[in-house]
Amino acid sequence: xxxxxxxxxxxxxRFAHLGQLHDQNRLPHALLIHGMPGIGxxxxxxxxxxxxxxxxxxxxxxxxxxxxxxxNAAGSHPDLFILSPEEEGKQLKVDQVRGLGxxxxxTAQQGGYRAVVVDPADxxxxxxxxxxxxxxxxxxxxxxxLLVTSKMGQVLPTIKSRCQHIECHxxxxxxxxxxxxxxxxxxxxxxxxxxxxxNRGAPKEALSYIEKxxxxxxxxxxxxLADILKQRRTALEVAQSWQKLDLEMLLGWFxxxxxxxxxxxxxxxxxLLRQDDARNMLNAVAKxxxxxxxxxxxxxxxxxxxxxxxxxxxNKQLLLENILLEWAALLN
Ligand SMILES: [Zn+2]
Numbered sequence: 001x002x003x004x005x006x007x008x009x010x011x012x013x014r015f016a017h018l019g020q021l022h023d024q025n026r027l028p029h030a031l032l033i034h035g036m037p038g039i040g041x042x043x044x045x046x047x048x049x050x051x052x053x054x055x056x057x058x059x060x061x062x063x064x065x066x067x068x069x070x071x072n073a074a075g076s077h078p079d080l081f082i083l084s085p086e087e088e089g090k091q092l093k094v095d096q097v098r099g100l101g102x103x104x105x106x107t108a109q110q111g112g113y114r115a116v117v118v119d120p121a122d123x124x125x126x127x128x129x130x131x132x133x134x135x136x137x138x139x140x141x142x143x144x145x146l147l148v149t150s151k152m153g154q155v156l157p158t159i160k161s162r163c164q165h166i167e168c169h170x171x172x173x174x175x176x177x178x179x180x181x182x183x184x185x186x187x188x189x190x191x192x193x194x195x196x197x198x199n200r201g202a203p204k205e206a207l208s209y210i211e212k213x214x215x216x217x218x219x220x221x222x223x224x225l226a227d228i229l230k231q232r233r234t235a236l237e238v239a240q241s242w243q244k245l246d247l248e249m250l251l252g253w254f255x256x257x258x259x260x261x262x263x264x265x266x267x268x269x270x271x272l273l274r275q276d277d278a279r280n281m282l283n284a285v286a287k288x289x290x291x292x293x294x295x296x297x298x299x300x301x302x303x304x305x306x307x308x309x310x311x312x313x314x315n316k317q318l319l320l321e322n323i324l325l326e327w328a329a330l331l332n
C-alpha cells in the first residue's frame with residue numbers, strides 16, 4: 001500500500017457507524033467485514049484503520065497531514081499490520097499469523113491504536129486459524145483486528161463467533177457507474193453499466209476486467225456458446241478453443257449467464273437479461289427451454305467452479321466438453 005486510502009463513497013454509512021462506536025468507546029476489538037467480492041471491503045477496512053491511527057482526524061476520517069498519515073501514505077506505519085497471503089490466491093501461513101502475535105503484544109510505537117487488517121480471512125487453514133484465534137480472544141488493549149472476506153462460508157465458525165459482523169452491501173448502480181467512469185479511461189455510462197452487469201455490479205471487479213482486457217476472453221465465451229447453439233462448432237471444438245482461458249473465470253461468467261437465462265425463462269421477461277453482450281442468445285434459450293433444465297446446468301457449473309476454487313485440479317478439456325454438451329442439449 002503506497003497511499004492513504006480513500007474508501008469508496010458507498011461505505012460512508014458503515015464508516016460513520018464505526019466512527020460513532022469509537023467515539024463512544026464501544027468499538028469491538030475484532031470486526032468481520034463481509035460482502036460481495038470487488039466492492040472495496042479491504043480498502044474500507046484499511047481506511048478505517050488509518051483513521052484510528054491519525055493524530056487529528058477530520059470528521060472521523062484520516063486528516064492526510066499528520067505524522068501518522070504520512071507514515072500510512074508511505075505504507076510504513078509501524079502500528080498498522082496488513083496480513084495477506086504471500087501470493088494472491090494462496091493461504092495465509094501459520095508463521096505469518098504467528099508474526100502478527102509479536103506485533104499485537106508489543107506496545108504501540110506511536111502511542112495510540114494498533115490495527116490489523118486480515119485480507120482475506122477465509123484464506124486460513126486450521127493451524128493458522130487457531131493461531132489467530134488466540135489473538136482474537138485476548139488482543140492487547142487499543143488493538144483492533146479487521147477481518148475481510150467475501151466467502152463467509154469458508155471462515156471457520158470459531159473465528160466468526162469472536163467477531164462483530166459488518167455486512168457490506170453492493171453499491172447502487174448509479175454510484176457504481178459514476179465510480180467506474182472516474183476510475184477507468186474513456187468509458188461512457190452505457191459501457192460502464194454493461195461491464196458492471198458482467199461483473200455482478202462489483203466496481204473493482206469491473207475495473208480489473210477493463211484493465212486486464214478481459215473483454216476479448218468474454219467475447220470468446222459468448223461466441224463459443226452461440227456457435228454451439230447454432231451448430232457452427234461442436235462442444236468439443238469450442239472446449240478446445242478455450243484451453244488457454246482461465247477456467248474459474250469462464251465458469252463464473254457461464255454460471256451468471258445461465259442464472260439470467262433461468263430467471264428469464266421462469267418470468268418470461270426479457271428485461272431480466274441484464275448482460276447485453278449475450279441478450280439475444282439468452283433470450284432464445286429462455287424462450288425455448290424449460291427453466292428446470294437451465295437451473296440444473298447452472299447448478300452443475302456452480303459445483304464445478306467451487307471444486308476448482310477448493311483447488312481440485314480437473315481435466316479441463318473433459319470438464320468443458322461435458323458442460324458444453326449439456327448446453328447444446330438445452331435447445332434439443
Ligand atoms: Zn492524520
